[in-house]
Amino acid sequence: MSEKTYVPSTKFGKWFNDRLPLLSLSAHLMEYPTPKNLNYWWTFGGILTFCLVSQIVTGIVLGMHYIAHTDMAFNSIEHIMRDVNYGWLLRYIHSNGASMFFLAVYIHIFRSLFYGSYKSPREIIWILGMMIYLLMMATAFMGYVLPWGQMSFWGATVITNLFSAIPLIGDSITTWLWGGYSVDNPTLTRFFSLHYLLPFMILGLVVLHIWALHVPGNNNPIGIDIKKPSKDTVPFHPYITIKDLFALLIFVIIFAGFVFFSPNILGHPDNYIPANPLITPTHIVPEWYLLPFYAILRSVPDKLGGVILLFASIFILFALPWLDRSKVRSAIFRPLYRQFFWILMIDVFVLGYMGAMPAEGTYLLIARIATAYYFVHFLVVLPILSSVEKTEPIPLGISDPVLKT
Numbered sequence: 001m002s003e004k005t006y007v008p009s010t011k012f013g014k015w016f017n018d019r020l021p022l023l024s025l026s027a028h029l030m031e032y033p034t035p036k037n038l039n040y041w042w043t044f045g046g047i048l049t050f051c052l053v054s055q056i057v058t059g060i061v062l063g064m065h066y067i068a069h070t071d072m073a074f075n076s077i078e079h080i081m082r083d084v085n086y087g088w089l090l091r092y093i094h095s096n097g098a099s100m101f102f103l104a105v106y107i108h109i110f111r112s113l114f115y116g117s118y119k120s121p122r123e124i125i126w127i128l129g130m131m132i133y134l135l136m137m138a139t140a141f142m143g144y145v146l147p148w149g150q151m152s153f154w155g156a157t158v159i160t161n162l163f164s165a166i167p168l169i170g171d172s173i174t175t176w177l178w179g180g181y182s183v184d185n186p187t188l189t190r191f192f193s194l195h196y197l198l199p200f201m202i203l204g205l206v207v208l209h210i211w212a213l214h215v216p217g218n219n220n221p222i223g224i225d226i227k228k229p230s231k232d233t234v235p236f237h238p239y240i241t242i243k244d245l246f247a248l249l250i251f252v253i254i255f256a257g258f259v260f261f262s263p264n265i266l267g268h269p270d271n272y273i274p275a276n277p278l279i280t281p282t283h284i285v286p287e288w289y290l291l292p293f294y295a296i297l298r299s300v301p302d303k304l305g306g307v308i309l310l311f312a313s314i315f316i317l318f319a320l321p322w323l324d325r326s327k328v329r330s331a332i333f334r335p336l337y338r339q340f341f342w343i344l345m346i347d348v349f350v351l352g353y354m355g356a357m358p359a360e361g362t363y364l365l366i367a368r369i370a371t372a373y374y375f376v377h378f379l380v381v382l383p384i385l386s387s388v389e390k391t392e393p394i395p396l397g398i399s400d401p402v403l404k405t
Helices: 011-019 022-030 040-065 073-082 087-115 123-145 150-165 170-178 185-213 236-261 288-298 303-315 335-356 361-388 399-403
Strands: 033-035 233-235
Touching: 011 022, 022 236, 033 236, 040 073, 040 087, 040 185, 040 236, 073 087, 087 123, 087 236, 087 288, 087 335, 123 150, 123 185, 123 288, 123 303, 150 170, 150 185, 150 303, 170 185, 233 236, 288 303, 288 335, 288 361, 303 361, 335 361
Parallel strands: none
Antiparallel strands: 033 233
């Protein structure tokens, strides 16, 4: 059933749909032809939507009780935890929700890398996804500062100081971010305002991301284009919605395990100490989901060089559709690419571990090697593989490999 052929059954429905075709849009989404071989790795799009809504709802309520002032921020968090009805639950859902959000987005990204979902004609979908990821990192960093504990204060000091390495304008940008000559009350106020605003910008980009997805349609595990509708597709509802709901249920159970049994395991103990500009923590680290980039930043002895590599490591992902020029999308039919994909995954895990370790000795050496491979993978390995790799035969349709076995 298409948007053009859908006719509401009631007079009010017809009147409403003629003026605002939400019912037609709903029918279109429910019967949208979707590849029938989508596996559970494709359910993380729906899971991410749940995470975003959860973060916005809990964040709005927490914002009603939070005080963005250096003298009261830490105590306002304690007030939320102790005095606000279910404030402890809201805060733990929000803080652990950020970690679960990033866990889901990393799985979503690596699924796209494995199955080639960034390739033509889905380049805009990929770029919008990377923009969402970039805003997520900015939002998460600013949220990490808000409790105004030791790690919040010193994390903000270290990261904002990076901008001072930019020639000519660096000091001006840093002073503007701080609202003065050091991290203080204006910094906290600005970070709170931006932390509240950016999720709604992310929501807008998510709408564009989904809209862009509906133009070429979903990719699929074997990475071939399909005709819609055909024997290779099924309606989105109930086939895909049931799978998404089941995956979401499992995800929520794991999420609840963190919230109710280990709510602080992903945090840092130093953030339960009020911020003190006169006492520097022994080891300043960001949240776990930013550790790979933190390792890249520290792997270069020069401050400006570290900042350049940090931003390059993120923006190189925007160019990925043009760095990997292979016509074959799925790694299932690309044996060499498949091996390098797993090497990249290991490399990212190594970078994450090195980001949590002191930047010295063997740790620093391993971080530099891992950083070098990260850039070599995208700038050297992928372009070469595009030219020399011998791919395996690709089936003509989704049903072909199933029917022939």
